[in-house]
Structure formats: C-alpha cells, structure tokens
Amino acid sequence: MTERVTIPLTDWRSIVPAVPAHPQPLPGLLADALGRPLHDLRISVTDRCNFRCSYCMPKEVFDKYHEFLPHAELLSFEEITRLARLFVSLGVRKLRLTGGEPLLRRHLERLIEMLAAIRTPDGTPLDLTLTTNGSLLARKARALKAAGLQRVTVSLDGLDDAVFQRMNDVGFPVAEVLQGIEAALEAGLGPIKVNMVVKRGVNEDQILPMARHFRTQYGGRVVLRFIEYMDVGATNGWRMDEVVPSRELLARLGREFELKPLSASAPGETAERWAYADGRGEIGLISSVTQAFCGDCNRARLSTEGKLYTCLFAHSGHDLRALLRGGRTDLEIGAALGGLWGRRSDRYSQLRSSQQDPAAASTERRVEMHYIGG
Ligand code: SAM
Ligand code: SF4
Ligand code: SF4
Numbered sequence: 001m002t003e004r005v006t007i008p009l010t011d012w013r014s015i016v017p018a019v020p021a022h023p024q025p026l027p028g029l030l031a032d033a034l035g036r037p038l039h040d041l042r043i044s045v046t047d048r049c050n051f052r053c054s055y056c057m058p059k060e061v062f063d064k065y066h067e068f069l070p071h072a073e074l075l076s077f078e079e080i081t082r083l084a085r086l087f088v089s090l091g092v093r094k095l096r097l098t099g100g101e102p103l104l105r106r107h108l109e110r111l112i113e114m115l116a117a118i119r120t121p122d123g124t125p126l127d128l129t130l131t132t133n134g135s136l137l138a139r140k141a142r143a144l145k146a147a148g149l150q151r152v153t154v155s156l157d158g159l160d161d162a163v164f165q166r167m168n169d170v171g172f173p174v175a176e177v178l179q180g181i182e183a184a185l186e187a188g189l190g191p192i193k194v195n196m197v198v199k200r201g202v203n204e205d206q207i208l209p210m211a212r213h214f215r216t217q218y219g220g221r222v223v224l225r226f227i228e229y230m231d232v233g234a235t236n237g238w239r240m241d242e243v244v245p246s247r248e249l250l251a252r253l254g255r256e257f258e259l260k261p262l263s264a265s266a267p268g269e270t271a272e273r274w275a276y277a278d279g280r281g282e283i284g285l286i287s288s289v290t291q292a293f294c295g296d297c298n299r300a301r302l303s304t305e306g307k308l309y310t311c312l313f314a315h316s317g318h319d320l321r322a323l324l325r326g327g328r329t330d331l332e333i334g335a336a337l338g339g340l341w342g343r344r345s346d347r348y349s350q351l352r353s354s355q356q357d358p359a360a361a362s363t364e365r366r367v368e369m370h371y372i373g374g
Helices: 077-089 108-116 137-147 161-168 174-187 204-216 246-254 320-325 330-342 348-354
Strands: 040-044 094-098 127-132 151-155 192-198 222-228 259-261 272-276 282-286 299-302 307-309
Touching (some): 077 299, 077 330, 108 127, 108 137, 137 174, 161 174, 174 192, 192 204, 204 246, 222 246, 246 259, 246 282, 320 330
Parallel strands (some): 040 094, 040 299, 094 127, 127 151, 151 192, 192 222
Antiparallel strands (some): 259 272, 272 282, 299 307
16 A cells, blocks of 8 residues: 655745646755755656666566566556746756666656756756766667767776676676767767766776776766775675775876866766866766765655655655655645755765764665665
C-alpha cells in the first residue's frame, strides 16, 4: 500500500502561487532553513541499471532476486513534468535526469521534449541535462539532442578494459563508452563532463591515463571530473581508506601537469575547477568526502517513485506521488514543496567532517545512489 505523508500546507499558501501552465515568479527568493536557494532538481527516472558498479549497485546485493520497482510505482512522464513545472515556479533552473541508468527508461525522449518545453517565469528555457553510464549513448545521442537535451555527463572510471570491466562488473568495454562520448559530441551535446569515481587500489592507476586522454582527444570539449568515493547508501561497504582525497589526486596530477585554479562556474557548483596552464582544457575535483560543500547545496532530488529527498544522505523522502495521485491541486502541491524546502536543514557532509554528530555517519536505512541518482 502507498505510504501517505501529510504535509502541512497553511504556512505557505499565502506565498506560493498556483502553477498550472504559466508559472509566476515568487515574491522573493525561496530559501531553506540555512538560507540556501532551490536551484537544481535531479530526477531519477528508473531504479534499474545494466551496470553493477561496486560502489553503487554491488552485484551481491543487486542480484537476480532483487526486486526493482514495478512500472505502476514509477512517476509517469506527465507526473514528472507537472512536478518539474512546480519546482521551476519555486526557483529551480536546472534539471538533471539520472537513475539508475536513465537511458533504460523507455521513450525517455518524450519526457525530454516535455521538460524542454518548460520556461522559467521570465520565459527562459531551463538548463536540461542527463547523467549516463554511456552504454546506450552512441545509439541515442541524436534523438536526445533532437528532443531538446542540452548536455550530458558520462561516467567512466578508467581507460583500461580490465579495470573498467571490473568496476562496472558486467564486462562492459571502454570502447563503447568512448563511442557514446563521440556520438554525443557529434550530436551537439557538448561540452561533456566525464565523471570518474576514484577508489584506492582499484582504479588509481587510471588517473593519469584518463587525464592525458581527455585533455588531448576532444579539443577541450570534454571536462574530466574526479569524484571522491562517497559513503552514500548502505550496501557498498564504504571505507575511508578507499577514498583518494582530492588533494592527493591533485598532487599526483601536479607531477605531470601544471595546473592553476579557476573560479567556480556557478554558485553551488560541486566541482573545484583547475585549468591546465598551457590552456589545453580543465579538470574538476568533486571532494564530497574531504571538503563538504553543504554550505551552498541547492539541490533537490526526486526519486523514481516520486519521493523528494533534500539530501543525498537522507534516510527518508517525502511522498509527492501521494499528493499527485491524491487529487491535490497545483496550489497545494506547490505550497507543500515550498514548505518542505523552507524547513530543510540537511548538511550531512559538514556534520560528518566536523564530527559534531557522529550519528550522522550511521548507514541505517540511508537511501541508495542508484535509486535517487547522483
Ligand atoms: N547510471 C548513471 C551513471 O552512472 O552515470 C547515472 C546514475 S549514477 C548513480 C550517477 C553518478 O553517481 C555517477 O557518476 C556515479 O559514478 C556516481 N556514484 C555512484 N555511487 C557513487 C559513490 N559511492 N561515490 C561517488 N560517486 C558515486
Ligand atoms: Fe549503474 Fe550508474 Fe550506479 Fe554504475 S553508478 S551501477 S552505472 S546507476
Ligand atoms: Fe547537499 Fe546533503 Fe551533500 Fe551536504 S551532504 S552537499 S546537504 S546533498
């Protein structure tokens, strides 16, 4: 049975407008309890994936007996679009589709078309992007672009086939992901970000080959970002000694390349940017473990079956599907969203690094990455 959550509405009715077809600007910027605006919405369109990356969906847990969500539990494209429109009325300017593997969701292009038609209150199109493991990208890049997708982020953890296949744990070859990246560039989905999760003792030896490859091969149209292996979820058996801190990674890169810091491209940007001193491209460092960026975290996450998570490390989400399917009006749902964001005080990484709240590090019931998206 669907779990129902009652969300108090009264406080926000007076200030959150109804947003059926024509979103109206808010009379003032919506901020959470720590003063952070709502800017980014990550939408997980499926909890399924054709990879079994050990840091995300370890094979031993996500085996043939694992029950994924039945189709009726998933938000429909219409429901996702309705929520996205309401989020836009509250300040969201960037939508990222994720998963699981988003390209496994059937007819995803149709959802992209629907989301691409949304405009901000002043009539501007949204920043619309997608994160993928790249396995289906070569086949789908043109259709995604035609539907209105602007950019893609591709995950790739190494250039050596043995290393990469061990990490994706389904024997998927590097060459096909590279073909996907090339197809996406050709289709006009650039500049492309490539995300590499670095795990000590597993793909550390891929740091330099990846840096060399992406700096020279695509004329600056691909930005490689190194991500610290995170303690997200409760199934990956995370250990701190498997994290390669960004400072250490930078020092290793520094032995071969001269790098200079760049300023952040946007407030709330997760990656610290560094440029190659010779002007040939840049890299990003996402230090989710060693340098908490909760202070300007402006991201909300919508799970596959319509739960709102205000932090990647949350233990539970807020059931928006119950509101959608319970006949609530846009006014009511918009008010509920505003109320939820207004009360948000999550700052898990900050608490963990300052160790003010050791309980925050408990993995009990913590949401899984493939279900909520990165
Ligand atoms: N399947 C798609 C993909 O892999 O790009 C989209 C979903 S995946 C959950 C989104 C991002 O989260 C990927 O870049 C992945 O590498 C990253 N990720 C997953 N588990 C992680 C972990 N434990 N630590 C750091 N990044 C992680
Ligand atoms: Fe799948 Fe992406 Fe998770 Fe890897 S990181 S298992 S590709 S959802
Ligand atoms: Fe945002 Fe939560 Fe990550 Fe902090 S821990 S940056 S609040 S998602």
